[in-house]
Amino acid sequence: xxxRILVGMNSCGMAAGAQETLAAIRKGLASRGLEIPVxxxxxxxxxxxxxxxxxxxxxxxxxxxxxxxxxxxxxxxxHIVGGKEVEEWVVRRSCxxxxxxxxxxxxxxxxxxxxxxxxxxxxxxxxxxxxxxxxYKALEKALKMAPEEIINxxxxxxxxxxxxxxxxxxxKWKLTRNVKAEKKFIICNGDEGDPGAFMxxxxxxxxxxxxxxxxxxxxxxxxSDEGYVYCRAEYPLAIKRLLKALVQARxxxxxxxxxxxxxxxxxxxxxxxxxxxxxxxxxxxIHSIEGKRGMPRPRPPYPSVKGLFGASxxxxxxxxxxxxxxxxxxxxxxxxxFGMGKSKGTKVFALAGKVKRGGNVExxxxxxxxxxxxxxAGGSRSGKDIKAVQMGGPSGGCIPSRLFDxxxxxxxxxxxxxxxxxxxxxxxxxxxxxxxxxxxxxxFTVKESCGKCTFCRLGTKRMLELLIRISGPDGTEADxxxxxxxxxxxxxxxxCGLGQTAPNPALTTLRYFKDEYLAHVREKRCPSNxxxxxxxxxxxxxxxxxxxxxxxxxxxxISGTVKQRHSIDQTICIKCGSCIGACRFGAVDxxxxxxGDVDA
Amino acid sequence: MVSSFPGTPEPPFxxxxxxxxxxxxxxxxxxxxxxxMQSSMDEQTMRNSRLIPLLQAMQEECGYxxxxxxxxxxxxxxxxxxxxxxxxxxYTQFRFEPLGRHLVRVCHGTACHVNGAMQIADAMTxxxxxxxxxxxxxxxxxxxxxxxxxxxxxSPVMMVDDRVHGKLDKEKVKExxxxxxxxxxxxx
Ligand SMILES: Cc1cc2nc3c(=O)[nH]c(=O)nc-3n(C[C@H](O)[C@H](O)[C@H](O)COP(=O)(O)O)c2cc1C
Ligand code: FES
Numbered sequence: 001x002x003x004r005i006l007v008g009m010n011s012c013g014m015a016a017g018a019q020e021t022l023a024a025i026r027k028g029l030a031s032r033g034l035e036i037p038v039x040x041x042x043x044x045x046x047x048x049x050x051x052x053x054x055x056x057x058x059x060x061x062x063x064x065x066x067x068x069x070x071x072x073x074x075x076x077x078x079h080i081v082g083g084k085e086v087e088e089w090v091v092r093r094s095c096x097x098x099x100x101x102x103x104x105x106x107x108x109x110x111x112x113x114x115x116x117x118x119x120x121x122x123x124x125x126x127x128x129x130x131x132x133x134x135x136y137k138a139l140e141k142a143l144k145m146a147p148e149e150i151i152n153x154x155x156x157x158x159x160x161x162x163x164x165x166x167x168x169x170x171x172k173w174k175l176t177r178n179v180k181a182e183k184k185f186i187i188c189n190g191d192e193g194d195p196g197a198f199m200x201x202x203x204x205x206x207x208x209x210x211x212x213x214x215x216x217x218x219x220x221x222x223x224s225d226e227g228y229v230y231c232r233a234e235y236p237l238a239i240k241r242l243l244k245a246l247v248q249a250r251x252x253x254x255x256x257x258x259x260x261x262x263x264x265x266x267x268x269x270x271x272x273x274x275x276x277x278x279x280x281x282x283x284x285x286i287h288s289i290e291g292k293r294g295m296p297r298p299r300p301p302y303p304s305v306k307g308l309f310g311a312s313x314x315x316x317x318x319x320x321x322x323x324x325x326x327x328x329x330x331x332x333x334x335x336x337x338f339g340m341g342k343s344k345g346t347k348v349f350a351l352a353g354k355v356k357r358g359g360n361v362e363x364x365x366x367x368x369x370x371x372x373x374x375x376x377a378g379g380s381r382s383g384k385d386i387k388a389v390q391m392g393g394p395s396g397g398c399i400p401s402r403l404f405d406x407x408x409x410x411x412x413x414x415x416x417x418x419x420x421x422x423x424x425x426x427x428x429x430x431x432x433x434x435x436x437x438x439x440x441x442x443x444f445t446v447k448e449s450c451g452k453c454t455f456c457r458l459g460t461k462r463m464l465e466l467l468i469r470i471s472g473p474d475g476t477e478a479d480x481x482x483x484x485x486x487x488x489x490x491x492x493x494x495x496c497g498l499g500q501t502a503p504n505p506a507l508t509t510l511r512y513f514k515d516e517y518l519a520h521v522r523e524k525r526c527p528s529n530x531x532x533x534x535x536x537x538x539x540x541x542x543x544x545x546x547x548x549x550x551x552x553x554x555x556x557x558i559s560g561t562v563k564q565r566h567s568i569d570q571t572i573c574i575k576c577g578s579c580i581g582a583c584r585f586g587a588v589d590x591x592x593x594x595x596g597d598v599d600a
Numbered sequence: 601m602v603s604s605f606p607g608t609p610e611p612p613f614x615x616x617x618x619x620x621x622x623x624x625x626x627x628x629x630x631x632x633x634x635x636x637m638q639s640s641m642d643e644q645t646m647r648n649s650r651l652i653p654l655l656q657a658m659q660e661e662c663g664y665x666x667x668x669x670x671x672x673x674x675x676x677x678x679x680x681x682x683x684x685x686x687x688x689x690x691y692t693q694f695r696f697e698p699l700g701r702h703l704v705r706v707c708h709g710t711a712c713h714v715n716g717a718m719q720i721a722d723a724m725t726x727x728x729x730x731x732x733x734x735x736x737x738x739x740x741x742x743x744x745x746x747x748x749x750x751x752x753x754x755s756p757v758m759m760v761d762d763r764v765h766g767k768l769d770k771e772k773v774k775e776x777x778x779x780x781x782x783x784x785x786x787x788x
Contacts, residue, residue, distance in 0.1 A: 011749075011750060011751055011764055012750075012751050012753055012754060012766075014763070014764065015751045015754050015757060015763075015764035015765060015766035016754060016766055016767070047751075047753035047754065048753055050753075050754070192750070193747075193748075194748075195708075195709030195710045195711070195747045195748035195752075196709050196710035196711045196748060196752050197748075197750075197752070198748075198750040198751065198752055198753070201750040233656075233693055234746060234748070234749055234750060235750060236762060271652075271653070272653070272656060273693075274652055274655075274656065274691035274692075274693040274694065275691050275692035275693035276690065276691050276692065277747070288652065289649065290645070290648060290649050291648040291649045291650065291651035291652050291687065292648070292687065293686055293687055293690040294690060294691070309645060309649075350752060350753075351753065352710070352711035352752035352753050352755060353710065353711045353714050353715065353752075353755070354714060354715065358711075358752065358753030358754075358755075359753045390710065393710065424710070424752075426710045426711050426714065426752075428714055432714050437714070440710065440713050441710075444747060450690075576722075
């Protein structure tokens with residue numbers, strides 16, 4: 001007997017049409033007179049299979065992928081009414097009472113879920129669901145412990161900051177605890193500005209109570225009575241669910257005055273970001289909450305000494321907070337059992353870009369990159385070779401495929417010139433131009449630099465100009481050397497992490513893909529056919545004169561008579577590629593500025 | 601509801617009476633109550649810290665930040681207008697011109713970039729005749745670019761009003777815009 005239907009309804013699911021699916025399921029059940037509960041849950045991490053619907057039958061849980069609304073009727077008829085699974089749509093099967101499962105894509109088997117243990121299973125808007133999943137048990141336990149004991153536990157777990165820098169969390173807590181101050185703030189950093197990363201969104205949308213519980217424990221441990229969650233404005237659903245969770249937590253006495261009759265009081269505000277990447281940096285974030293321009297300031301003094309409104313302040317990332325309850329419940333040793341070297345526990349990575357299976361995966365730290373990219377994510381979407389993976393966003397770098405044996409730990413990643421960062425992994429295949437990628441990130445940092453220090457404000461701008469020149473007809477090898485030299489100086493001369501890391505994308509692509517840079521400036525050719533100023537569309541002698549390209553061209557750059565080879569006027573061509581799409585004879589080629597038999 | 605800070609009826613945010621609550625507000629109340637809530641802070645610091653949420657509330661209400669409203673707020677808060685503009689222009693969220701009836705945000709984050717965000721932007725320009733950063737002449741659409749909507753696994757994506765559309769290509773852009781123009785996505 002089917003006991004329950006779960007529909008994944010995070011932003012990713014909704015973008016794929018989960019709302020329509022949900023409506024169709026409700027309608028279909030009603031028209032059949034069935035009263036099976038339908039539950040809205042977070043994302044199970046397999047965003048590439050959204051909309052994702054799971055059917056619970058006794059202890060068996062059957063997951064269906066790509067469940068757009070048009071598939072609902074058959075699912076209801078065959079599985080819900082007929083009692084027989086729609087085998088070809090099943091992507092996952094799991095049992096609550098025995099070791100038995102099925103994982104069609106091999107996406108789940110290698111994952112270990114700590115941060116995401118409830119995501120996709122509980123209704124994020126229901127505190128009862130969270131409580132049923134051992135929610136707030138860690139808080140009950142923590143309130144009976146001495147603050148120092150809690151801090152020791154976090155320390156021994158080896159947990160490190162998941163916001164990017166990887167600072168040991170236990171040490172941060174200890175430092176804040178030891179500050180003698182009447183007023184202390186704690187902050188949850190949910191700015192997640194790194195484009196291509198969405199771990200924090202998934203945690204906040206899928207399991208907001210977990211972050212709240214972590215924060216209450218943290219506040220108790222360091223002696224704070226007031227906290228903030230700073231969440232980016234682009235995540236309206238995360239903010240909505242978080243606010244709802246806060247109200248519920250207050251109603252049940254987990255937040256507010258005299259929490260669980262322990263004498264400890266604490267509450268949380270939510271601040272919505274206003275669109276500035278640099279506000280993810282802790283001192284800039286503090287300025288933003290204070291209502292100022294989000295400009296970083298030099299440290300020391302560190303926020304633990306002088307932070308929000310001048311008071312001692314402890315900032316941790318969303319994912320860092322989301323680890324806390326699990327550690328308190330299961331013990332430091334249980335957490336430290338996962339991981340490698342000084343990088344303990346699990347880390348959530350956001351797989352995106354040209355990857356076959358994109359989504360959030362949580363794996364023990366130390367897993368080699370290739371296991372994540374190939375075994376879990378299935379390689380590239382196009383079937384072409386993966387050229388590189390970009391890690392750490394605008395502060396990180398591109399790791400080339402020949403280094404894919406590298407285990408993902410803070411130390412190993414830093415050696416490659418990239419960073420673990422917040423956990424975004426953007427996959428790039430042979431159609432991605434590495435100069436273009438460097439240019440993309442440089443453009444981003446130019447726009448997001450707050451302008452306070454010269455190296456960051458002007459240096460990144462000059463670097464962008466060099467990259468634009470390299471990807472155009474006028475680039476020279478001297479530009480490449482200048483780019484490398486300037487990159488080192490911007491790193492050394494900038495005030496905050498933004499500027500100190502802004503050259504990384506350019507420097508790592510230079511380090512690993514110098515040949516691509518050289519092809520641009522020496523041969524005036526973009527090997528991946530991305531940089532338009534270096535591309536020339538030409539019609540080869542395979543052309544039979546069918547006129548299809550001339551008709552497709554939006555700017556009428558193609559001329560020629562029927563049954564005769566056509567040609568493209570380079571002065572008119574806007575390089576939109578419409579002709580390649582229109583030609584059925586593969587007669588349109590792309591060459592570099594010096595290449596090919598050009599007839600125009 | 602359980603009161604969180606002694607002496608306050610409802611946590612955690614309040615606005616002056618003249619403004620609507622922002623999305624981050626769970627109650628409405630008086631300025632005075634905030635003052636009690638955070639009595640440890642001096643008054644001007646506290647007023648300053650209200651600035652960004654108030655600007656957000658204003659933008660939520662008006663669609664942009666009208667100059668005359670900013671002036672009123674400046675007087676109410678005791679924050680100089682120059683500082684207010686300093687803050688408002690720092691953050692990309694704030695607009696100083698009215699918004700079209702629909703807000704289309706095309707993602708240019710990393711994942712969307714490598715999966716062809718430029719083509720999506722071009723298709724948008726083709727459909728609407730409106731470039732990014734502009735509002736269409738009939739006042740129906742404002743097109744903006746954003747740097748990641750957090751739905752990277754469905755890239756390229758765009759957000760129309762509060763709804764994200766994923767796995768886009770030129771055809772799908774046309775389809776969504778067509779539906780918008782016919783009013784089929786209204787009220788969703
Ligand atoms: C330019 C810049 C952007 C940052 N963006 C974020 C962010 O979006 N989210 C985040 O948690 N930390 C971000 N950080 C790191 C924070 O400054 C801070 O180290 C972190 O929030 C501390 O939490 P953790 O120890 O739990 O990682 C950023 C740092 C810099 C320099
Ligand atoms: S890069 Fe477009 S949604 Fe993240």
